[in-house]
Amino acid sequence: GSHNPSHSLSLSHTHTTPTGAKANPAIQMKAILSSDTMDIPEGVKIKVKAKMIEVEGPRGKLTRNFKHLNLDFQLITDEATGKKKLKVDAWFSSRKTTAAIRTALSHVSNLINGVTKGYRYKMRFVYAHFPINASIAGGGKSIEIRNFLGEKKVRKVEMLEGVSVVRSEKVKDELVLDGNDIELVSRSAALINQKCHVKKKDIRKFLDGIYVSEKGTIADEE
CATH class of the missing domain: 3.90.930.12 (Ribosomal protein L6)
Structure with missing residues (x-):
């Protein structure tokens, strides 16, 4: 009887190592950067100072500090359209990070709605x-x-x-x-x-x- 548990243990052990070993490097390769962009609508000005985002529109100005999020913000110009976009980068990728990027973008979109629609x-x-x-x-x-x-x-x-x-x-x-x-x-x-x-x-x-x-x-x- 005492032989059995160790047998099942070694089985599960041999089972996990190969897949684990394969999966890991791939994850690390992917984990360098995840980023996302959002369009900035007509009539809205955005300023980025480090992690401070200032949004100005017909209804006024709003600022928000994202210093608690480990993200980088920058304004870029879309080469095809010439329109400005806000780009958010995270330098470590995990489920949490992609959630943080989504959260940041939804906050910015609330700021934009606030200064345009109220x-x-x-x-x-x-x-x-x-x-x-x-x-x-x-x-x-x-x-x-x-x-x-x-x-x-x-x-x-x-x-x-x-x-x-x-x-x-x-x-x-x-x-x-x-x-x-x-x-x-x-x-x-x-x-x-x-x-x-x-x-x-x-x-x-x-x-x-x-x-x-x-x-x-x-x-x-x-």
Whole structure:
């Protein structure tokens, strides 16, 4: 009986070595560089300073720092079309790296959308019994929420930089948040949502609160 386990071990061992040995050098050959490019649309200017990307468009300017990602950015000109492109290189290739490149490009594309179309989130008041009242202060820079669950407390939420909030003109109980930076718009919406949060364990199906009902761009509606 004691002979058997070592036998199976040596079998699996001989099985893995050849394929392992073959596969490795190939991976290392491929691992020198992975890169990707994206087109820069008309009317958008991009500046690259090391890992800082600045994007400028009709709606303004946004910058983002990619120093936490081990990537290189450069502006190149497409020889065929003469159009500018952003090239992202990673000098070590793995699944994680290709994901990092994709993440970086999707962030840049959000910046481009932000300075060309702008981002718009809509939020709806949901209440079973006590109507939520909201007044906009500071010219859209902050919002004061009253009567949440009938409470006397005034909940004040400041919008993050470059984000404005208004009451919807067309729709009852709706807020509209606009801004160029999708992350700041999204986080501003989260701040409003968290301010009207039912703390106690509530078993009702619909909880009172202010919830994001729609995400889009300002350009979509104009």
